[in-house]
Amino acid sequence: MTVEPTTAPRPARRRAPAGWAYAAPTALIVLVLFIAPLVLVVFMSLNKWPLLGAAKLNFPANYTKIPGDPLFLDSVLFTLKYTVIITILLSAVALGLALLVQDRRRGVGFFRAAFFLPGAVGFAAAGLVFYGMLNNDFGPFGFLGVNWIGSPNMALTSTIILVLWRFAGFNMLILLTGLQAIPVEVYEAARADGANRWQIFRRITLPLLRPTIALMLILSITGSLLAFDQFFIFTNGGPDNSTVSMVMVVYRNAFFRFDLGGAAALSMVLLVVLVALNAVQMRILRGATTK
């Protein structure tokens, strides 16, 4: 770095070359590992692209065969069903937990940590805990005689319990940041006016928490639509392919059917859906913030 002339009033900020130099690693990562793969995935989706061997242009075959892929169509319905259920349950549980631990009291730090701790453990590890715990020969719940992954509905239910356990604390923490941003004076004023706890929750907490709830919903919806680990590890798509998510189909196409072109086309569909969804949600979120 050269020495700045002392006469320049705000020297560092103005110099574009230095700014570029500091931003160069970021630019390199974004270009090589993000923009380039995005361009490549579009190109791959236009080609017959086997896992091994030469690629060959075959547009639009990778796209036109999507509606004829029953596994993918089933996975779309299954993933949507899963997303709706998990988003509703996760929001409700997270909100309940956040309300339970919002006040500063003795021991509240312990409760917060206890609820959050499953979130510090990796999703793969969490999945394996449930894999063992819900195995009736090995786990502690064998006496109940419930076949936890024996039927499609039970497999989904068990997975939902796993995801609630792993992510409730994470979402609680998001809501807690919103709850703590509500000024104490607002509550005091409401109490002085004789509002009861339900009225305070309904008329003050909930409306002021709207932007935070919107953020939680966005994260939960986008995360659930892209679910993979929980089904791959815990149910392995079974029984009878009843818990195969969309991303699992992308994975199977690429690495079991050796059809990278088809997988690229499916992931383009995912991309378009996610970007559209994000755009819609961003507008809702912005609406919620300005209210």
Added chain:
Amino acid sequence: MKYYSPRLALSVIFLFPLIWSGWASVQGPDGLTTANYRSIVGFGEGLGTYVTNSLTLSGMTVIGTVLVATLGGYAFARFSFPGKNLLFLAALAILMVPYATILIPLYVLLDYVGLQNSLLGLSLVFVMFQLPFALYMMRNSFEAIPREIEESALVDGAGSLRVLLSVLLPAVRPGLVTVGLFAFLASWNDFFAPLILLSDGASFPLPVAVVSMTQRTFGAIDYGVLQAGVMVMAIPCLILFLVLQRYYVRGFMSGALRG
């Protein structure tokens, strides 16, 4: 009591699976045993290999993320240059793109550049995935520092790099810890990216290696050994989280999740 009993009951429910897993990992047919841990040491390519892989991967990811995000955050907070906003938006857009959409072409791309099946290649991918959060966090950390602090140093003739290293870096340390912690937890725990980008068992990190125990086509699954594997993966995260909880929560408070 009315305050504590429901919260305690819920705490027990939330802690139970982890406690059970720890308990199951030291249980054998004849009571308490270390057999599961002794047995996992020799599993597959050897537990040492997988732990080394995971540590290498997380180490490179943490260093890379902290380095790139510190320099980038400094650039975005304190300099103006053409393309600045475009680059920042492009980095945040990483959040919008599904994991699978970007990993499928990366599998091909890393092969082109000879980084297929490489922990270095995978850690660079993790740095990219961490970038939106880390960059946002570091830019905000730099912006929160009053400009007067560095201006006196600049007037004294120090270059912008000197100012960054000696004046600003100590001030953004909490942000750095947060960014490093998130980068560690993400790279240590991630399952999907190594599953796709690594093909050789000898380069697997812990999550892929331990999950592969359940996917064996022959032989019975040893659930006790599996829970020992869970503990090996989980304990470092639990300790780090408990020690650095403050920095973790900072990541949530910063609004960086909003992207």
